[in-house]
Amino acid sequence: MNKRLRVQSILFAMSLFLLPIVALILFSQHSTYETEQGLTRFVNAFLTSYTIASVFFVINMFQYSKSRKEPTAPWISMTYAAVLGIFTTLLLSSQGGFLMEENGSQRAQVLYNVIHFTVTTLAIGTVVSILVLILFVNLGVKETENP
Amino acid sequence: MVYDLRVALLLWAPLGLMFLSLGLQFRKDTAVQRVGKVLGIAGLVLFSVSFLTVPSSPSAASSALFVSILPSLILMIFGLYLALFSGEIPVRRFDPIMRPIGLLLFVLGFALFESMHWSDFSMLPSTTWDGETNRFWMVFRPTFLLAMSSFLLTGGYLVHLVQKRTTQSSLALYATGLCSFMLLMASVFFDGSSTTAEEFHTSVLLAASDVLGFVAGVGLSILAFGLTIWQFERKRPQLNQLPPPNQQQLAKAAEIVQQNLGGDDDE
Numbered sequence: 001m002n003k004r005l006r007v008q009s010i011l012f013a014m015s016l017f018l019l020p021i022v023a024l025i026l027f028s029q030h031s032t033y034e035t036e037q038g039l040t041r042f043v044n045a046f047l048t049s050y051t052i053a054s055v056f057f058v059i060n061m062f063q064y065s066k067s068r069k070e071p072t073a074p075w076i077s078m079t080y081a082a083v084l085g086i087f088t089t090l091l092l093s094s095q096g097g098f099l100m101e102e103n104g105s106q107r108a109q110v111l112y113n114v115i116h117f118t119v120t121t122l123a124i125g126t127v128v129s130i131l132v133l134i135l136f137v138n139l140g141v142k143e144t145e146n147p
Numbered sequence: 148m149v150y151d152l153r154v155a156l157l158l159w160a161p162l163g164l165m166f167l168s169l170g171l172q173f174r175k176d177t178a179v180q181r182v183g184k185v186l187g188i189a190g191l192v193l194f195s196v197s198f199l200t201v202p203s204s205p206s207a208a209s210s211a212l213f214v215s216i217l218p219s220l221i222l223m224i225f226g227l228y229l230a231l232f233s234g235e236i237p238v239r240r241f242d243p244i245m246r247p248i249g250l251l252l253f254v255l256g257f258a259l260f261e262s263m264h265w266s267d268f269s270m271l272p273s274t275t276w277d278g279e280t281n282r283f284w285m286v287f288r289p290t291f292l293l294a295m296s297s298f299l300l301t302g303g304y305l306v307h308l309v310q311k312r313t314t315q316s317s318l319a320l321y322a323t324g325l326c327s328f329m330l331l332m333a334s335v336f337f338d339g340s341s342t343t344a345e346e347f348h349t350s351v352l353l354a355a356s357d358v359l360g361f362v363a364g365v366g367l368s369i370l371a372f373g374l375t376i377w378q379f380e381r382k383r384p385q386l387n388q389l390p391p392p393n394q395q396q397l398a399k400a401a402e403i404v405q406q407n408l409g410g411d412d413d414e
Contacts, residue, residue, distance in 0.1 A: 020296040038356040045360025053368035077375035123290040133227035138316035
């Protein structure tokens, strides 16, 4: 596949990914959706998933450092993750009070974010499992037809 | 204070155990993996009953939702698993007759999941909590349908690009993704049994923010850690500059291959 075709393919794949969201936005004239509420949700989802994924990767970096005999790997990755995390948090939350949804306190908001992340992860995890299983269920059939 | 401690022990600690269990599955030691599985099952059971043990906690609604959607999720995943491992593959585990049954189970699971939104039949798992629509149901269903539409349509296209033995897979992914998208749009235009079309539309737009935030957050994290790994890996010698494997390494490789191959000994 040449480079131009590859870029076109990636752009088309991204458009397909965004197509349902764009369609929903086009039909949203009568919805009570507020952009600020959506942005708050985006930032909360972003920061929660970034934090939890980073903790998960840091733990795995210790395993990596042991198997590759690179003792500094976890500490360097932690530094990158922390710097990037602090930078994006400052960038996204610089408007003050931006991250609070319908919860009474900061603690309630943090706990709600974790539960919300768990529910979203369950939904996305199920979809990814379905995607992989559908892919392989049909690969098996095709393989037998053309050995 | 006492109640907070109860919530911490009966809801949050079990949830933490589930995440810990997931992390322990990546350890090489099988004994540690086994301990992780036990902790994960204990956490799952305790979290599942937390809507009974600490019902007044706002987070208990997520536990009630989990129990409600569990039958449909099990039917969908187990159905596809059955269909996959009863097909004509070298590592077949089930009789070929189970393949259509597996696909039927997947369709039934999906139908059960959708009927929870469209019908208020009392035999169906409940989507309400504390007399209202469960707030986490309004997170899970929009996210599930939206992610299914986006991921499966994109997956269908990417699989189509590979072009080797994947035409049928690509079509199946497109069809399921499209079906999910139609259900999403139907929910935006028509009221469900306990939610109006307008409420659902707002929820699905918030779910879009969620999905994009989730993908961006996990993506940035992968980027940060990928950068570190790339930094270390590029310093290592090229594969063609490595010495050939010794007998011990070859024996280890043969053992791993043997562990991961199915079928009879004479194959």
